[in-house]
Amino acid sequence: MAITANPGRPDRTAIIKKGISRRYAAERRFRLFGIAAIGFALAFLLFLFGSIVSNGYTAFVQTSLQLNVNLDKDVIDPTGTQRAQDIRNADYTLLARRALAAQLGVDTSNRPAMREIGGLMSRDVDITIRRLVQADPSLIGTTVPVWVLAHGQVDSLMKGQIDRTLTASQRRISDQQLGWLDKAEAEGFLSKRFNTGLFTYGASSSPETSGIGVAIIGSLFMMMIVVTLSVPLGVAAAVYLEEFAPKNLFTDTIEVNINNLAAVPSIVFGLLGLAIFINMAGLPRSASVVGGLVLTLMTLPTIIIATRAALKAVPPSIREAAYGVGASKIQTITHHVLPLAVPGILTGTIVGLAQALGETAPLLMIGMVAFVVEYPTTPLDPATALPVQIFMWATSAERGFVERTSGAALILVFVLVCMNLLAVILRRRFERRW
Amino acid sequence: MSTSAIVLGLLLAGLASYFIGAWRARDLARKTEEKLHSRPGYFGGYLAVWTVLPALVLSLIWGGAEHFVVRTIVKDNLPESVQALSAAEQTLVLGRINAIARGIPNLSDEDREVIKKSRLGFATADEAQRVMQARGIVMGSAPAPYMISAAYDQVSYQNTSRWASTGLALLLALGGFLYAFSRMAPKLRARNAVESVVLGGLVSASTIAVLTTVGIVFSMLFETIHFFQFVSPADFFFGTVWDPRFSAPGRTGEGQFGLVPLFWGTLYISTVAMFVAVPVGLLAAIYMSEYAGPRVRTLAKPMLEILAGIPTIVYGLFALITFGPFLRDAGAGLGLSISASSVLTAGIVMGVMIIPFVSSLSDDIINAVPQSLRDGSYGLGATQSETIKRVVLPAALPGVVGAILLAVSRAIGETMIVVLAAGIAATLTINPFEPVTTITVKIVSQLTGDLEFNSPQTLVAFALGLTLFTITLGLNIYALYVVRKYREQYE
Numbered sequence: 035m036a037i038t039a040n041p042g043r044p045d046r047t048a049i050i051k052k053g054i055s056r057r058y059a060a061e062r063r064f065r066l067f068g069i070a071a072i073g074f075a076l077a078f079l080l081f082l083f084g085s086i087v088s089n090g091y092t093a094f095v096q097t098s099l100q101l102n103v104n105l106d107k108d109v110i111d112p113t114g115t116q117r118a119q120d121i122r123n124a125d126y127t128l129l130a131r132r133a134l135a136a137q138l139g140v141d142t143s144n145r146p147a148m149r150e151i152g153g154l155m156s157r158d159v160d161i162t163i164r165r166l167v168q169a170d171p172s173l174i175g176t177t178v179p180v181w182v183l184a185h186g187q188v189d190s191l192m193k194g195q196i197d198r199t200l201t202a203s204q205r206r207i208s209d210q211q212l213g214w215l216d217k218a219e220a221e222g223f224l225s226k227r228f229n230t231g232l233f234t235y236g237a238s239s240s241p242e243t244s245g246i247g248v249a250i251i252g253s254l255f256m257m258m259i260v261v262t263l264s265v266p267l268g269v270a271a272a273v274y275l276e277e278f279a280p281k282n283l284f285t286d287t288i289e290v291n292i293n294n295l296a297a298v299p300s301i302v303f304g305l306l307g308l309a310i311f312i313n314m315a316g317l318p319r320s321a322s323v324v325g326g327l328v329l330t331l332m333t334l335p336t337i338i339i340a341t342r343a344a345l346k347a348v349p350p351s352i353r354e355a356a357y358g359v360g361a362s363k364i365q366t367i368t369h370h371v372l373p374l375a376v377p378g379i380l381t382g383t384i385v386g387l388a389q390a391l392g393e394t395a396p397l398l399m400i401g402m403v404a405f406v407v408e409y410p411t412t413p414l415d416p417a418t419a420l421p422v423q424i425f426m427w428a429t430s431a432e433r434g435f436v437e438r439t440s441g442a443a444l445i446l447v448f449v450l451v452c453m454n455l456l457a458v459i460l461r462r463r464f465e466r467r468w
Numbered sequence: 469m470s471t472s473a474i475v476l477g478l479l480l481a482g483l484a485s486y487f488i489g490a491w492r493a494r495d496l497a498r499k500t501e502e503k504l505h506s507r508p509g510y511f512g513g514y515l516a517v518w519t520v521l522p523a524l525v526l527s528l529i530w531g532g533a534e535h536f537v538v539r540t541i542v543k544d545n546l547p548e549s550v551q552a553l554s555a556a557e558q559t560l561v562l563g564r565i566n567a568i569a570r571g572i573p574n575l576s577d578e579d580r581e582v583i584k585k586s587r588l589g590f591a592t593a594d595e596a597q598r599v600m601q602a603r604g605i606v607m608g609s610a611p612a613p614y615m616i617s618a619a620y621d622q623v624s625y626q627n628t629s630r631w632a633s634t635g636l637a638l639l640l641a642l643g644g645f646l647y648a649f650s651r652m653a654p655k656l657r658a659r660n661a662v663e664s665v666v667l668g669g670l671v672s673a674s675t676i677a678v679l680t681t682v683g684i685v686f687s688m689l690f691e692t693i694h695f696f697q698f699v700s701p702a703d704f705f706f707g708t709v710w711d712p713r714f715s716a717p718g719r720t721g722e723g724q725f726g727l728v729p730l731f732w733g734t735l736y737i738s739t740v741a742m743f744v745a746v747p748v749g750l751l752a753a754i755y756m757s758e759y760a761g762p763r764v765r766t767l768a769k770p771m772l773e774i775l776a777g778i779p780t781i782v783y784g785l786f787a788l789i790t791f792g793p794f795l796r797d798a799g800a801g802l803g804l805s806i807s808a809s810s811v812l813t814a815g816i817v818m819g820v821m822i823i824p825f826v827s828s829l830s831d832d833i834i835n836a837v838p839q840s841l842r843d844g845s846y847g848l849g850a851t852q853s854e855t856i857k858r859v860v861l862p863a864a865l866p867g868v869v870g871a872i873l874l875a876v877s878r879a880i881g882e883t884m885i886v887v888l889a890a891g892i893a894a895t896l897t898i899n900p901f902e903p904v905t906t907i908t909v910k911i912v913s914q915l916t917g918d919l920e921f922n923s924p925q926t927l928v929a930f931a932l933g934l935t936l937f938t939i940t941l942g943l944n945i946y947a948l949y950v951v952r953k954y955r956e957q958y959e
Contacts, residue, residue: 057851064853068755071748072768075827078820079775085790086782270673278667279674290945292677297874297944298937299881301908302684305933308915309687316535331680338677364663392779395883398912421781421884428785428888436789443782454777458770 086440086447093441096229096242097184097192099155099218101133103163107175116171126160126167127152130182137223138214150211156183158243181227186241186434188215192226195433232441236407237418237426241434244427246442248406252322252417253391259326259413260333260390265383267330268337269372275338276345277367296335303332304399312400319401320416328400329390336389340382344375377464381457388453392446394421420446470630471531474637475524482520485645489515492652506659511652513662518648521665523640530633538625545621547614561615568619569626684937691930698924699725704931710894710905712914712925725928727935729894733811733904737890738879740815740900741822745879746872748819749826756827757834758856776824780884787817787889799901806901807891814890815900818882822875829874833867833951834860866950873947877940883908907932 107114110124131152135142140151159182166180167173183189187206190196196205198212207215218224235245271292279285307328311317317324348371356366397403402422410417418426424446427439486509493511497504504511543562550561696704707726752772756765792808795816799806806812837860845855861868891903892913914929 057854061851061853064856065755065759068751068759071751072755072772074748075752075775075820075823076768076771079771081790082778082783082786085786089789267673267676270670271677272674274667274670274674278670285674288674288678290948291681293948294941294944295677295680297877297940298684299877299883299908299940301881301883301911302688302933302937302940305911305930306680306684306687309691309930310683314687315532334677334680338674362659362663364666388777392777392781394779394781395887395908395912399915403916421779424781424785425884425888428781428788439785440789443785447778447782450777450779451774454773458773 083447086443090437090440090442090444092193092195093232093437093444094229095193095226096231097189098181098225098227099134099184100223100225101130101180101182102137102177103129103133103180104136104177105129105163105167105174106132110167110174116174118168121167121171121174122164124164124167126163130155130159130163137221138217140214147210150208151214154185154188154211154214156185156242157240158238159183183231183242184224186432189242190433191215192219192224193437195437232438236409237405237423238407241432241438244435244438246420246423246445248409249418249420249423249442251410252325252402252406253419255322255410255413255417256326256329256419257387257391259323260329260387263327263330264333264337264386268334268383268386269341269379271334272338272341272345273367273372276342277363277371292335292338295331296339299395300332300393301395301399303328304396306331307396307400318414318416320404320406320418321414322402322410322417322419323413324400325397325402325417325419326413328396329393332393332396333386333390336386337379337383340385341375341379344378344382345371347378348374377460377466381461384453384457384460388450388457391453392421392450394419394425397422398425471527471633474527474531474634478520478524478527478637478641481641481645482516485519485648486512486516489513489648489652492649493654493658496652497654500654502654504654505657506662510658510662511656514656514658515645515648515652517662517665518644519641520644522644523637526640527633527637530629530636534626534629534633538622538629541625542618542622546618550614565615565619565622568616569622572619572623688930688934688937691927692934694922695924695927695931698927704928708896710910712928723924725924725931726894727907727932729896730905730907730910730932732896733890733894734880734906734908736811736898736900736904737815737818737886737906738876740811741819741879742872742876744816744819745822745826745875749823749875750830750868752823753827753830753834754856754861757831758852758860772824772827775820776828778821780821780882781888783817783821784884784886784888787813787885791817792889804901807903809889809891809903811890811900811902811904814886817889818879818885821882821885822878825878826871826875829871829951830864830868833864833871836867837863866953870947870950873943873950877943877947880943881908881936881940883912887912907936911936 106129109129110126111117111120113120131148132142134151134155135148138151140147142148162182163180166178184192187196188211191198191205191207191212192215196207198205202208202212215224231243232245233250234247235243236248238244271288275285275288275292279288307324311324311327312319352370352374353366356370357363361369397419402418403426404416404418406416406418420442424439424442427435427442490508490512492515493504493508496502497508539562542565543558546558546561550558553561704725705727707724708728709724709726710729712723712725752768756768760768788809792810792813795810795813796806796808841859841863842855845859846852850858886906886909890906890909892905892909893903894905894910895902897904911929911932914926914932
């Protein structure tokens with residue numbers, strides 16, 4: 035070969051050959067780095083999901099006790115008049131304790147034991163029984179089987195979150211209670227059942243009776259407001275900017291603004307909502323209407339940017355054909371361009387809504403961290419939102435809340451992943467090459 | 469009627485007049501045998517616009533102004549002893565009046581009679597209070613007689629105003645309808661008129677974006693100026709101690725509001741996050757756009773998108789209950805004392821949150837580098853990784869820098885992860901295993917109590933918010949400028 039034939043020079047082929055293996059090694063290394071990066075991200079994703087699922091799946095079942103409650107007439111309605119007020123104020127906790135004591139074979143006159151028996155049941159056990167009686171007063175005097183919630187500590191113990199081998203003072207369940215629980219489980223009136231309360235209850239100080247019901251309603255109200263406001267406004271703004279706007283200082287300002295707004299920290303939107311909607315306009319604190327408005331302002335830029343991209347993708351030939359048959363500019367857009375852009379707009383809207391649904395920080399600013407027990411009936415009532423409920427539970431100390439926090443997070447992530455998946459499917463399905 | 473009822477009524481009227489207009493246009497065309505200028509629907513739209521728009525604008529403005537006007541009148545009519553109180557106490561009084569006023573419409577006629585009497589002095593305020601409490605009006609201690617009478621006035625002003633606005637809206641709607649109906653003619657340029665209204669609507673929709681920014685800036689600026697009346701800007705921006713002792717509203721000079729430790733914590737955590745997000749995100753983007761086959765890409769890309777779709781509260785929760793304790797235990801195994809909520813915990817989790825952001829932006833930018841550059845490099849015998857390192861990356865560098873700047877601005881403004889995983893103590897530490905706090909954490913902790921908005925303790929949140937807004941705005945504008953300029957190079 036020509037290169038090796040020159041004796042005055044070093045052997046280039048050898049150098050190149052030597053270099054090649056080094057260069058190929060570098061090539062492989064670089065490739066490996068890339069795979070490692072993706073692997074790291076995916077491993078973290080798995081770690082995250084694994085942690086939430088392993089912490090949270092137990093929240094979907096709840097330990098309950100089946101009591102054969104004797105709805106004693108002397109306790110509920112001693113006068114026999116069936117007055118609504120008597121029925122409301124009767125001591126149902128006592129009835130529940132007596133029922134459990136009877137099933138465990140404990141003497142009801144033993145007061146310390148009765149107190150410990152009471153500690154096995156949820157503090158709201160009376161409400162469950164009272165509702166039953168209020169719904170059907172003819173039950174008074176009979177014995178009915180009722181499923182009631184066990185106390186949060188009992189629930190934690192049954193799910194293995196409390197170590198049985200600890201001393202009684204450390205696990206907050208006495209040896210006697212432990213014995214009763216084992217007996218109850220063996221006899222089949224203590225078991226884990228699907229936790230419907232997680233989806234229906236509001237805020238509560240005891241973990242077993244707290245749920246995301248109020249938060250779901252609040253989130254729904256807010257999403258309704260966001261959809262009805264941000265979609266028409268966002269699409270209208272995008273149509274103007276993309277189809278009509280002349281290139282001048284005003285439209286340039288709007289354009290820069292929208293890009294900036296998409297990157298403004300969400301908490302700043304919360305401050306805006308606090309200053310304008312609550313302090314200035316006098317809307318109530320903690321109300322989902324304020325949350326909805328704030329989230330609308332946050333979602334607008336996302337929708338505008340997505341809609342503009344979708345409009346841009348519609349080829350000019352469509353427009354020209356419409357103009358050719360005498361359509362006005364607005365007719366062209368409403369009859370031809372917008373319908374063709376709908377899949378793109380929809381994809382962007384779903385992504386924007388998913389962001390809004392998962393947003394927490396701005397809602398903290400407008401007081402949606404309130405302790406709301408009752409269901410809101412209008413968007414002006416105090417409410418909370420799903421991510422805020424997670425935040426509130428995450429910062430409360432009681433053990434039983436840990437699994438609820440992760441359980442609620444699991445539900446939220448599930449909903450959001452579904453929404454994002456829908457967006458991806460829509461994009462794939464309606465992707466059109468012109 | 470309330471504003472929302474008026475709006476609903478107007479929309480129904482608009483729907484009706486749309487059909488009337490369309491019918492009328494067809495009718496006219498048939499009778500005069502002239503060709504319509506526009507399609508009948510536009511005539512309907514013309515009629516509907518004239519019926520709805522003026523009345524709607526009036527009711528919305530009226531509804532917005534009512535609150536202020538009524539409040540001002542009520543405030544001016546308060547007795548002099550109240551007028552002499554400080555602004556904070558006046559707000560309190562007005563709040564109680566509001567609470568009473570909200571309850572009055574729920575009262576029965578007899579109860580209302582009692583209140584009327586108490587107002588004129590025939591019954592005592594106690595009696596009135598009893599009546600109202602029975603009706604579920606919550607008001608703490610007994611209201612002064614002037615409060616009840618002010619509340620009563622407020623309700624009657626509101627009623628008058630509602631009647632007036634309903635009447636005026638009806639009048640305007642009717643007038644608009646009649647005017648437009650009288651102009652109905654086949655030659656009427658209905659399409660042009662309707663389309664100019666639609667265009668106006670589009671313009672106002674896009675103006676909202678500008679108004680939002682203006683709203684953000686002004687609302688925060690006012691409160692910040694208010695804050696600087698309590699604390700000097702120099703103490704705020706250069707103070708190294710953050711210790712906002714919670715004091716009663718109105719008292720000044722208590723607590724120290726030094727921004728420096730918060731700023732330091734924010735920067736420190738963001739830096740750690742960037743050390744995680746930039747290499748991982750960039751390498752992932754390179755691998756996916758340059759090496760990965762379609763199979764890997766269709767699998768890995770949606771996975772990264774899932775990472776982007778997880779809400780930050782879930783990342784925060786993960787940092788709090790799993791990753792923080794995990795780091796602490798791992799540190800203990802190595803003989804390091806790592807606090808569960810530390811710079812490292814918050815930084816790493818935040819970094820992972822930002823990975824998909826960096827990777828998808830860099831992916832776009834790397835894809836925008838023309839293939840001819842790569843082909844030239846291969847032609848010279850370079851390997852793929854050499855091409856990427858020596859040709860593609862340098863060409864994409866400005867865009868990548870822009871993407872990183874955007875990511876930094878995200879990290880600085882991120883709230884939920886740091887609220888749950890960074891700690892609350894404002895310390896100036898360089899040890900990554902210790903907790904620090906950030907600007908966003910402090911905004912949250914200053915504003916999640918039940919405080920009035922006239923103490924430095926709450927107002928400082930707005931000063932912090934404005935600082936945060938300014939920093940991120942600067943970063944965003946610069947980043948967008950860089951990204952855009954780079955994109956145009958190859959177009």
